[in-house]
Amino acid sequence: MLKEQFVPDTVLMYVARGAIQTYDGNQRTIFRAGEYGIAQKNRLVKYELVGSETSFEPVIFCFGESFLQAFKNKHQIEAQQNAFRDAFIRISSSPLINSFMDSIKPYYKGAMELEAEFEDIKYEELLIILLKEKPELADVLFDFRKPGKIDLEKFMVKNFTFNVNIDQFATLTGRSLSAFKRDFKEIFGESPSRWLVKKRLAEAYFLIDKKRRKPNDIYLDLGFESLSHFSVAFKKQFGQTPTQLATDNNS
Structure with a gap:
């Protein structure tokens, strides 16, 4: 696991x-x-x-x-x-x-x-x-410095698959929670939670559609806690389950 x-x-x-x-x-x-x-x-x-x-x-x-x-x-x-x-x-x-x-x-x-x-x-x-x-x-x-303020966009694009809470993303980018949410909205145009789900689903679609990866092999890597949660979110976003997409590709 x-x-x-x-x-x-x-x-x-x-x-x-x-x-x-x-x-x-x-x-x-x-x-x-x-x-x-x-x-x-x-x-x-x-x-x-x-x-x-x-x-x-x-x-x-x-x-x-x-x-x-x-x-x-x-x-x-x-x-x-x-x-x-x-x-x-x-x-x-x-x-x-x-x-x-x-x-x-x-x-x-x-x-x-x-x-x-x-x-x-x-x-x-x-x-x-x-x-x-x-x-x-x-x-x-013995480095007791707190994380300094870094490029939020670059950090999130690199680390969006890590399934940790928003408070921890804020800490790692050198911001308070409120500053993180404000800066995030200015950069990405939506809330961190919504962006993370959409980003992970888009990556999942690419991996299944183009790389022929199996849904049960990728959902944990992309930050989803369970296969059922992944499947429900995927169908809501794309109108079909990840298994249906994988089956269509193999038919």
Whole structure:
């Protein structure tokens, strides 16, 4: 099942078992058992399990801004605020980080939870290891800037398939919700919600009609939550269901 998410905080993921494929609009990356990756905050991502859901087991560390601020001040870290293009940064396996993962087992309570008494200690230890292994991560971990105001039209045309709420699109384009809606109406001539549906349906029609894609293979990729919702919206827009269009093309 394809899932989508706005990433509000920096996250480290270790794949203990199974595999997961990620996509950030630029890059597709597969993380397999024994591999590590960092998801940058304030990014849009899609992810899909490779294999069955029961075969996937992640260990996740979510770094809140207040914790990172305190760590930065304590260790007097200077960050250059250089941007990493992709939302996911692969972290090489090493004896140091592998030993750390082994060390948390007595305190491990679930994918995102350690025993409370040890949580801050282990998080700090993990940060020290990450910065030792990959010093340039300081530019990711300690960049506390909010997303700046960017080209809304360019951003939306690129990211319209991400099924996240309007508030998150506003944040990512550096605007308040009211400013986002106002600017959006000026650029596209209609509300964000209506434009998103029409844009996704137009892309769906193209993929089915010209690329011969199957409706059940594309609806999640285009930001629709269910095949039935996609079919109803498609018929309302084009007068036939996506399955009818696909059948007509193959007849």
